[in-house]
Amino acid sequence: MSTPVSEPLNKPLSAAASKSRRRPLRFPWLLVYAIGYLIFLYLPVLLLPLFSFNDGTIVAFPMKGFTLKWYAQLGEQDTLLQAMVNSLIVGAVTALVATSLGLFAARAYVRYRFRGRELSEGLVMLPLVIPGIIVASSMLVLFISLGLKPSLTTVILGHVFVALPFAVSIMKSAFDDFDQSLEEAAFDLGESVIGTFRRVTLPIVAPGIVASLLVTFTVSFDEFVLAFFLSGNQPTLPVYIWSQIRFPAKLPNTLALGSLLLLASVLLLLTAEYFRRRSAKSA
Amino acid sequence: MAGFLRTEAGKGLVLSAPASLYVGFLVAAPLGILVAYSFWTQTYVEIDKTLTWANYLEAATDPLVRHLLLRSILIAAAVTAATVALAYPIAYFIAFRTHKKTLWLLLITIPFWSSYLLRVFSWKLVLGFNGVMNSALISMGLITEPLTFLLYNEFAVVLTLAHAWAPFAILPIYVSLQKIDRSLLEAATDLGLTKLERFIRVTLPLSVPGIIAGSLIIFIPTVGDYVTPSLVGGSQGKMVANLIQVQFGPANNWPLGATLSLVAMASVGFVAILFVILATALGRRIR
Numbered sequence: 304m305s306t307p308v309s310e311p312l313n314k315p316l317s318a319a320a321s322k323s324r325r326r327p328l329r330f331p332w333l334l335v336y337a338i339g340y341l342i343f344l345y346l347p348v349l350l351l352p353l354f355s356f357n358d359g360t361i362v363a364f365p366m367k368g369f370t371l372k373w374y375a376q377l378g379e380q381d382t383l384l385q386a387m388v389n390s391l392i393v394g395a396v397t398a399l400v401a402t403s404l405g406l407f408a409a410r411a412y413v414r415y416r417f418r419g420r421e422l423s424e425g426l427v428m429l430p431l432v433i434p435g436i437i438v439a440s441s442m443l444v445l446f447i448s449l450g451l452k453p454s455l456t457t458v459i460l461g462h463v464f465v466a467l468p469f470a471v472s473i474m475k476s477a478f479d480d481f482d483q484s485l486e487e488a489a490f491d492l493g494e495s496v497i498g499t500f501r502r503v504t505l506p507i508v509a510p511g512i513v514a515s516l517l518v519t520f521t522v523s524f525d526e527f528v529l530a531f532f533l534s535g536n537q538p539t540l541p542v543y544i545w546s547q548i549r550f551p552a553k554l555p556n557t558l559a560l561g562s563l564l565l566l567a568s569v570l571l572l573l574t575a576e577y578f579r580r581r582s583a584k585s586a
Numbered sequence: 587m588a589g590f591l592r593t594e595a596g597k598g599l600v601l602s603a604p605a606s607l608y609v610g611f612l613v614a615a616p617l618g619i620l621v622a623y624s625f626w627t628q629t630y631v632e633i634d635k636t637l638t639w640a641n642y643l644e645a646a647t648d649p650l651v652r653h654l655l656l657r658s659i660l661i662a663a664a665v666t667a668a669t670v671a672l673a674y675p676i677a678y679f680i681a682f683r684t685h686k687k688t689l690w691l692l693l694i695t696i697p698f699w700s701s702y703l704l705r706v707f708s709w710k711l712v713l714g715f716n717g718v719m720n721s722a723l724i725s726m727g728l729i730t731e732p733l734t735f736l737l738y739n740e741f742a743v744v745l746t747l748a749h750a751w752a753p754f755a756i757l758p759i760y761v762s763l764q765k766i767d768r769s770l771l772e773a774a775t776d777l778g779l780t781k782l783e784r785f786i787r788v789t790l791p792l793s794v795p796g797i798i799a800g801s802l803i804i805f806i807p808t809v810g811d812y813v814t815p816s817l818v819g820g821s822q823g824k825m826v827a828n829l830i831q832v833q834f835g836p837a838n839n840w841p842l843g844a845t846l847s848l849v850a851m852a853s854v855g856f857v858a859i860l861f862v863i864l865a866t867a868l869g870r871r872i873r
Contacts, residue, residue, distance in 0.1 A: 333679040340676050341693060344752060347708040348697045350718060354711070362711045363721035408605035415598030423606040429613060432803060434810020434854065436827040437847045440834050441616030444844060448619050464612045467605060525701035528812055532834070541703050548707060548817070561704045572699040576692065 352562040360555055373559040383560065386543035390524055393455055393539055397462040397523040402515045404463070405470025406508075412471075413478035424471075431468045438464070439532035446533070453535030461529040466519040473518060473579065477511025510578040517575035521568050540564065623844035633841070641845035651829065655850065658825040659857055661740055662808035665747040666801045672748060673755035673800070678789075680756075681763035691760070698753040703813055709746040710817050713737040738820025746814050747804075755800040762796025763789070794869030801865070802858055809854045826850050 350362070358368040377383060411417070412424055430438070438461070446457045485507070489499045505512075527541040534542055544560065547553045590596040625637045645651050680690045697705070712718045713736040720732040736742065766789065774784040812827040819825065826846065833843030 331683075333675060333683050336675050337679045337690070340672070340752075343749065344694065344697045347712050347749065348700055348705060350708050350711060351704060354718075361716060362714075362718060363716050364718065364725050365721075404605040404608060407601040411598040411601035415594045415601070417595035417598030417602075420598060420602070423602045426606050426613075427609050429609060432806045433613075434807050434827070434850070436810040436812050436830050437851055438616075440830055440843055440847050441620045442612065443834060444619050444623055444840060445612075445616040460612070464609065467609060471605065521699065525703070527701075527703045531812075541701060544703060544707075557707075561701075561707065565700045565704060568700050569696060572696070 348565065351558050351565060355555065355558040355562040357555070360552065362554065362558070373555040374563075376556055377559055377563075380556075382538075383543060386538045386540045389455055389534075389537050390540040393458050393462060393530075394520040394523040396459050397466055398516045398520040400459070400463045401466040401470040401519040402474070402512060404467060405474045405515060405519075406512065409471050409474030409478050413475055413481075414483070427471050428468045430465045435528040439529045442529070443532045453533050455534065455537050455539075457533040457535075458530050458537075458539060461533050462523040462526055465526060465529065466522045469518050469522055470515045473515040474508070474511055476579075477508045477514075481507055510581040514575040514579040517571050517578070521571050521575075524571075525564075525568060620844045620848055623841050624848055626841045628839055628841050631838075641842050642849075644842060645845050645849050651826075651846065651849075654824060654826045654829050655853060657740075658809045658827070658850070659853060661743055661823075661825060662805050662811075663857075664740075664744050665751065665808050666805045668744055668748040669751045669755045669804055670759070670797060670800055673752055674759055674793075674797075677756045677759035677763055677793075677796070680760050681766075691757070694756055695753050698750075702750060705750055706746055706814050706817050709742070709749065710737065713742055713745075713818065737818055739822045740819075742818040742820075743814055743823045743825075746818050747808055747811065750814070751804045751808070754803045758799040758803070759793055759796040762793045762799075766792050791869050794865060798862060798865050801861065805861070806854055806858060810850060 354362045354366070355373055356369050356371070357366045358370040358372075359366070408423070408427060412420060442457070442461050442464075443453065446453070446460070451457055481504070485503055486499055489503045490496075494502065525541065526539075527545065530539040530542050531545065538546065540560075544557060547557045547560075591600060623633075624641050625639070627634045627636070627638060627640055676694070680687055684690060710717075714720070715732050715734060715737065717737070719736060720729075723729045724732065770788055770792075771784060774788045779787065809825075810827050810830075811825065812831060815823050815825040815828055819828075827850075830843050830846045830850070833839045833846060837843075
């Protein structure tokens with residue numbers, strides 16, 4: 304965070320703004336505000352890792368000594384490990400299904416003009432704006448009515464639903480930057496439709512696919528409300544954490560687990576961002 | 587048929603069909619069943635499928651339902667207003683006052699990618715009676731007794747959600763500010779507007795679409811938020827989602843739960859449409 308701090312007020316963008324720059328040193332209120340805002344955004348999140356190393360069971364200052372025991376204890380908890388496995392399965396399947404659906408849909412939206420395109424584009428974004436509790440409760444009722452018991456399968460069905468808008472928008476921007484004449488050239492040189500897709504289209508949008516897989520995996524991995532309603536007796540990691548939050552004695556372990564999850568999410572997302580940028584550059 | 591599949595329209599439809607059918611089915615089917623349930627009643631485990639308005643009557647007359655629904659909408663409105671107001675200067679800063687746009691956008695979105703549950707949980711730790719804030723203030727000697735008004739009330743809910751939704755407000759507002767044609771701003775200055783006038787009469791109205799988008803994407807999910815009121819809301823901060831969860835969980839009254847979900851959704855839709863109409867009109871007026 305030190306880079307933007309040391310950065311002087313940047314070159315203004317318009318002539319109007321450059322007029323104001325000629326005035327003697329104006330106090331950069333907005334920059335100060337922006338930095339304050341960043342602190343507001345980061346401070347609570349960074350508390351989890353900070354106190355996960357604290358040798359005490361209460362989250363308060365002054366901190367006691369440094370310890371790694373809360374992390375060490377995590378490995379001994381079987382229900383936690385089972386929840387972790389559940390989350391990994393759900394996340395992986397969700398990522399695969401949502402990204403495949405998103406890949407085809409995004410290709411259609413970017414490449415073809417057809418009746419109902421706007422309707423369809425609006426529809427797949429709908430999961431973003433329906434309150435979670437309503438999605439969760441209505442899906443529970445639906446699945447029970449269809450004879451599907453709450454399980455990892457129902458969680459996956461729900462997670463694909465909420466992850467789809469993310470997959471579609473990432474894949475759309477990947478196809479946006481894609482030069483169609485490459486496909487036409489391959490076609491003219493005698494490749495089949497499938498051959499063109501596999502040997503020309505796929506390699507070019509591959510970074511977008513990786514980004515979409517990572518993002519949808521993270522969305523599923525962190526999702527709580529749907530999993531809470533739909534997981535039955537197969538808790539995912541967030542559902543497990545929810546069950547632990549109530550016990551003050553378990554607090555340090557929850558902090559350690561939470562910190563690991565934070566780290567995993569951020570690493571996954573930064574990797575996704577890297578691939579997304581690469582897909583934009585390669586085009 | 588085979589001919590249609592080779593046309594542009596055919597290919598587009600076929601490729602987009604799996605996604606739209608999936609979402610379409612999972613929106614329509616649960617909604618349909620929810621509607622059906624809302625006209626049924628439940629005694630213990632038996633569902634009585636005689637159609638009745640009883641659940642709607644109960645939802646309309648029960649003061650607790652009305653109270654929680656109203657409070658959810660008010661809290662969501664407060665959260666939306668607070669988030670947008672706090673976010674606007676940041677969006678403005680990124681759009682007009684810095685060249686490191688990508689870095690700033692990344693910095694703002696990173697915390698949002700951590701688990702929502704964990705972010706809410708950390709606010710509980712910050713605001714608690716023996717929490718981080720109180721213990722820090724005490725060890726600095728600023729207060730002697732822990733502050734009790736921090737946690738378990740509406741304030742805690744609004745603060746936590748204003749934090750959780752930050753990028754959802756910043757990004758759309760930033761996009762609409764970024765789109766503004768800079769020559770319009772120059773023209774405004776050349777025509778003698780002061781900076782404040784220029785902001786109020788040019789920049790702000792042109793960013794209204796971003797404000798509307800950000801507000802909706804925050805307001806709608808917030809009305810139905812479950813985690814935040816449960817963790818930091820206490821009894822004062824409970825919202826309608828908590829009541830819905832009780833019906834599907836401990837109280838085991840699915841028909842009433844279904845009714846409450848539908849009523850909540852309808853209220854959200856109504857308020858959202860009202861807001862869009864008002865904001866659009868206001869945006870036109872100040873111009």
